[in-house]
Amino acid sequence: MADSNPTADWNPLGQVYYRKFEVYAMQWKDHVDLSRSRSVAAPFGGPIAIIRDDKKSQKQSSAKMEIQIFNAAGAQIGGIKWEYAGRLVGMGWSVQEDLICILDDGSVMLYDLHGTFKRVFSMGGDSRGHRVIECKVFMSSSGSTGVAVLTGNYQFYVVSDVSQENARIRHMAQTPGLDRPPSSWVILPEDRVVRVLIAMDSQLFLVDSTQAEPMSPPVNAMPSSWVSMAVSFNHKFLAMFGNNGSLWVGTADLQNVYCECNTNATEVPHDLVWCGSGAILAHWDNLLFMVGPEKDWVKYFIEGNVVLVPEPDGLRIIDNCVHEFLQKVPDVVEKVFKIGSLAPGAVLYDAMREFERKSPKADEYVRSVKDQLSEAVEQCTLAAGAEYEPSRQRSLLRAASFGKCFVASYQPTQFVLMCQHLRVLNAVRDFRVAMPLTHTQLERLTLPVLIDRLILRRQYCLAIRICDYLRLPAQQGASRILAHWACYKVQQSAVDDAEVARAIVTKLRDTPGISYTEIATKAKDFGRQELAIRLLDFEPRSADQVPLLMKMKRDELALSKAIESGDTDLVYTVVMHLRESRELADFLMFIRGYPQAMSLFAQYCRQQDREMLIDLYYQDDRLVDGANVHLLDSLKDKGWDFQFQKLTKAQEMYQQGQNRFAAEVAGDHLKLIQIQRQLQERTDQPFLGEPLGDTVHKSFLYNQAPVAEKLRKDFKIPDKRFWWIKLKALAESRQWLELDRFAKSKKSPIGYEPFFEACLEHGSRVEAMKYIAKVPAASKPRCFIKCKAWEQAAEAAFAVRNDEALDQILMKCGPGYGSLQERIQEMKAQLRQKY
Amino acid sequence: HLSNGRVDLGLLRQSLRAEFIECLNQCDGSKALVWDDKLTGPFSLIAEYSLLKAHGVDKMYPLRAGSLPSCEMQHIIFLTRPKLSNMDMIADNIRDAAHDRLKEFSVYFVPRKTMLCERRLEELGVYGNLTHIEEYCLDIIPFDNDLLSLELPLSFRECCLEKDNTSLFYVARSLMTIQALYGTIPNIHGKGPCAKLVVDMISRMRRESPSQGPAVMPQIDSLLLLDRSVDLVSPMLSQLTYEGLLDELYGISNTAVKLPPEKFMSQDEEKGAAAPVPTGPKLITLNSGNELFGELRDLNYQAVGPLLSRKAKRVTTQMEERHEAKTVRQLKIFVTRLPHLQETRQSVSTHTSIAELLKEKVFNDDFMENLRTEQELCAGVDTDGAHPFVEMLIAKKAPILKVLRLICLQCIVNNGFKPKLMDYYKREIIQTYGVVHLLTLDNLEKVNLLHGKISPTFNMLRKTFRLTVDSVDEVNPQDISYVYSGFAPLSVRLAQHLSRPAGWRSIDQALRQIPGPLVEEKQSLPAGLQLKKSQNPRVTLVFFFGSEEAQSSDFSKGTASEEED
Secondary structure (H helix, E strand, O other): OOOOOOOOOOEOOOOOEEEEEEEEEEOOOOOOOOOHHEEEEEOOOOOEEEEEOOHHHOOOOOOHEEEEEEEEOOOOEEEEEEEOOOOOOEEOOOOOOOEEEEOOOOEEEOOOOOOOOEEEOOOOHHHHOOOOOEEEEEOOOOOEEEEEEEOOOOOOEEEEEOOOOOEEEEEEOOOOOOOOOOOOOEEEOOOEEEEEEEOOEEEEEOOOOOEEEEEEOOOOOOOOOOOEEOOOOOOEEEEEOOOOOOEEEEEEEOOOOEEEEEOOOOOOEEEEEEEOOOOEEEEEEEEEEEEEEOOOOOEEEEOOOOOEEOOOOEEEEEOEEEEEEEEEEEEEHHHOOOOOOOHHHHHHHHHHHHHHHOHHHHHHHHHHHHHHHHHHHHHHHHHHOOOHHHHHHHHHHHHHHHHHOOOOOOOOOHHHHHHHHHHHHHHHHHHOOOOOHHHHHHHOOOOHHHHHHHHHOHHHHHHHHHHHOOOOOOOOOHHHHHHHHHHHOOOOOOOHHHHHHHHHHHHHOOOOOHHHHHHHHHHOOOOOOHHHHHHHOOOOOHHHHHHHHHHHOOOHHHHHHHHHHHHEEEEEHHHHHHHOOOOHHHHHHHHOOHHHHHHHHHHHHHHHHHHHHHHHHHHHHHHHHHHOOOOOOOOHHHHHHHHHHHHHHHHHHHHHOOOOHHHHHHHHHHHHHHHHHHHHHHOOOOOOOOHHHHHHHHHHHHHHHHHHHHHHHHHHOOOOHHHHHHHHHHHHHHOOOHHHHHHOOOOOOOOOOHHHHHHHHHHOHHHHHHHHHOOOOHHHHHHHHHHHHHHHHHHHHHOOHHHHHHHHHHHHHHHHHHHEEEEEEHHHHHHHHHH | HHHHEEEOOOOHHHHHHHHHHHHHHOOOOOOOEEEHHHHHHHHHHHOOOOHHOOOOEEEEEEEEOOOOOOOOOOOEEEEEEEOOHHHHHHHHHHHHHOOOOEEEEEEEEEOOHHHHHHHHHHHHHOOOHHHEEEOOOOOOOEOOOOOOEEEOHHHHHHHHOOOOOOOHHHHHHHHHHHHHHHOOEEEEEEEEEHHHHHHHHHHHHHHHHOOOOOOOOOOOOEEEEHHHOOOOOOOOOOEEEHHHHHHHHOOOEEEEOOOOOOEHHHHHHHOOOHHHHHOOOOOEEEEOOOOHHHHHOEEEEEHOOOOOOOOHHHHHHHHHHHHHOOHHHHHHHHHHHHHHHHHHHHHHHHHHHHHHOOOOOOOOOOHHHHHHHHHHHHHHHOOOOOOOOHHHHHOOOHHHHHHHHHHHHHHHOOOOOHHHHHHHHHHHHHHHHHHOOOHHHHHHHOOOOOOOOOOOOOOHHHOOOOHHHHHHHOOOOOHHHHOOOOOOOOOHHHHHHOOOOOHHHHHHHHHHHOOOOEEEEEOOOOOOOOOOOOOOOOEEEEEEOOOOOOOOOOOOOOEEEEEOO
């Protein structure tokens, strides 16, 4: 092949060349007859859907139809048993490679490329009542797939993106005078608007959702009716065929005309399609008639019926036996291979061939283009990309490789990328994969989409190898593919759960970022609960895992997984779900088994529902905690009866819960509030709820000394503390006499310095001075200093040889005490002597 | 000031800011923010008012029950902790203003949206009124160049008492944030149940999201997680560093302290003849952005005075230099230094006032007596019976916190109380402070701050870790024990041991004596990011769960430390 003349299949069309070559021999050769069926194929080497045509086969039994789906090489990959009452009006493929079926009742069904039903939506409006009579599937300018229908009352409805659920359905404006089917119509997507070009005989209207605008393109030989129209793949050009045999080619806005040529045909062509954007083909029985922009034309003879699939850079022609590709010979290929071409690429190619023949001419050739060598290498590289035949790709790449040896500082990126892409392309062009993509198409499609499409075709292994080969990150590549593989795997109902789970886990173990939840959801949707649960066990993201477990009613598992995660919000989610789905008693029993969940629920109750909190503690045998709640509640309310009741309850529960100490405390407090009630009545002062100490304190303040004494006895208040309380209370109420009596009642357990301090604090220096006598000698200086009794302080300090205190006095007493200062200096001197 | 530490925490702040701005930009129109009180402090460290203003925030209100003050703003944004009680207030606010059809409402949860709160909003019937219900992940907040905090003041209570580990989840998440910014931390050590849980969560989260964007060169080589329960002694002691005392006596929150204004009037308003009436407490921001505070913060209070007077002298002499400046050139040099000098003089004067305030409080009998008692207890003197000083405090009805701190301290150093002593203390407290403290005491027992006799461990710890140090030089400290004038916190000792070459291996025995699981884990680093035998000293991130003090944050060379409240 490599040596065969690369220009052998070139056909000149005016200044340029077109070539047509075989892509696949169709495997459906003996099963499918295109002339007896309707067929529709997806662009970018996509699948082909075929349905036996009821018009052609003369049978009206639409009920038992079957849609068959083939790959580009004619192998069947799916089928749909048609069981709907509605008549199928049209089909098409979306960019996601979903098969779109439009029914006459206005419903639009989506199937994947294996014929699995995905979803259905309705075109709404009049489509149901008036039936859909015609429809078209189109690609919008944003790259999404749209559907347009014409209803029986001649209204147009358009959806511009079928992949969106709830996509908006637009009603197109009324076309004036449209009271019968238009002679032809076509969708003109432009930016974000979708317009319909409608031909009513020779009249043209451009209709959008607001208005219908009559159009008058420049036409020389006006036909009486435009019977066929076609828009190029890039939406820029329009072709119209008139019933007088004239073919009009111009811009899509109908402003400019490129050519108008008369085909002399009287019959309406079956089809009018663009080949890329440079030529238009009309299809009659056994004939394809190609017209270029300069009225040049080429005829191709064909056998039987064909499917014509416009591609961005050409046209696929599929018949009963072969799948061919018709394209304009790419410029760069033309440069390299055109006979007599002197383009640097061509020279380099020849040089390489001479080199292989070990001919010195090679050197001569290379020298002749030595200034253009990088361009030559680029041309050979790009030409390799544009060639379909691997052997020819190879020789072109060899030429490029040969040439780049002579280029100083060559940037190899383009060359390396091209090699990589060609390797991928050749792999997917294999008839078992059947994606006959050209390099141009791959660049438009992008690699990630190619991987997606391989996944759709269940070519998992190839997809992963490609990802590995191209070193795509795992997240985009291998992980994603394996996840899809696993989703597919769980649908194989023949294999048992354990086996599937094992197979999946072994394969996915080392792959990061796998969502087991997604796979498990698939399994669950497929009715395989057990498998779903097995798989979910491997899900590292609890936030995904737990909700699904709850959906499958695996409450225990959901709760323990939530707890394991440490995410308390997740635990709450399960707990609240349980609370709602179960009886209270049942719920409390259940949650007992999970201490963390229990404490979280308790936390919730503490804020929201105290009754529930007590129930909860009771159920859990946490009587002391329950009692604590009662105790706390008792303190909130100022009403005596309420307090009494709550406290009694708390005391009971402390007893039941065997907390002897707390029960005693509660009991004591019960006693206390009873006394407090009496005190309140007697003194008209608030006592309720005060601590015991304060109660005693206030009893002294309000002349209830006997009650205070009783409290002391009843509650066994230790001596020291009682002395402190009484002392402070008496000093505070300035009952100096009483205080004096108290001090003398017996030897103070707390010493007499507190008496001194208390008196001083409450403003009686005189009273305070009284008690200094009883204070231990060591503390006396400090006390006198506090009373600012400097002389006495000095004496006391001297007595206990406190040099530091003497210094302090010296500093503090101030200038008025000259003699004292002298005396202190003396004292200090004496002290020093003695040591 | 965040960026001049060993690890650039400014980066964290930047990323938090950017995220916040993104949140604001999500909401259209002029905005009014309604703040959960708990959040104003933390947010002040992230975004200042001018930033908010620049992004369309015109009004701010505190979140209160009832109705919002009427305002013109189009979009009302609530910023709240995920607390149910806040939801009620938000619902109140919205219901009241919802009649205005032009207004939009959004709720941003900090640090995360919870199911309970969302449900609550639904139950209250305002869920549908909300334009955005999102979360703003402000979990860890940079306080200073070596200090971060989660600002969850109740976490100790929630984790240890109520067994609600929500805050631990936040901790784990924040550690993931840190690792995303500063690289995976290869070594993790931890002690205590919380530490264990958090380490488990971190490794779980790592599994959940294996690849998080571009790998970052690790800047932190080890992480130390310490439960408060490991070292319950130090929070019971009075803090004695400059910053610690300020916190102890006035309370530092979000790096700012409120002080009585009188002390500051004279200096600030020296020239104004009629000094304005002090309006409220003076708010002083404390962070190492202030050079002087940076030097002072970790000094023992006894060392503060000398340093301040040295500084004051130096400033004065430097100011005097202007008289010596003779040539124009010399004058010029002086003038360029002037702003810095004035600033220094100002801050010396501020801190001198603060130091005076502290001195008044510190040099009185009560504080000293308290301190002596603490030190005696730590040294193991007189720990077996009822302590007379404690008895006296109770009898005088001193603040209960002070009393409980001492009792808990005594309990720990005494390896628990005999039942008789326990009941005696409890009864004394209940009788003096009220029956409600039966619950307080019960809670203290639940978190193990009070307990019955246990096998003696404290003495062992004291010896192994040299917790008490006899001769301490507070002014020129050689050992960390200076912070408590003779007592070294166990947590710090643990961190010190970790930074030694032998790590924790040498103290394995002792570590096992401390209750709570011991965690040691290595996290594998992405290929190519292994630390080279670094020229730089190692950086350790220390995480305390439920810490209450602002003390001892930097203890060994090159250690960025961290606290979590």
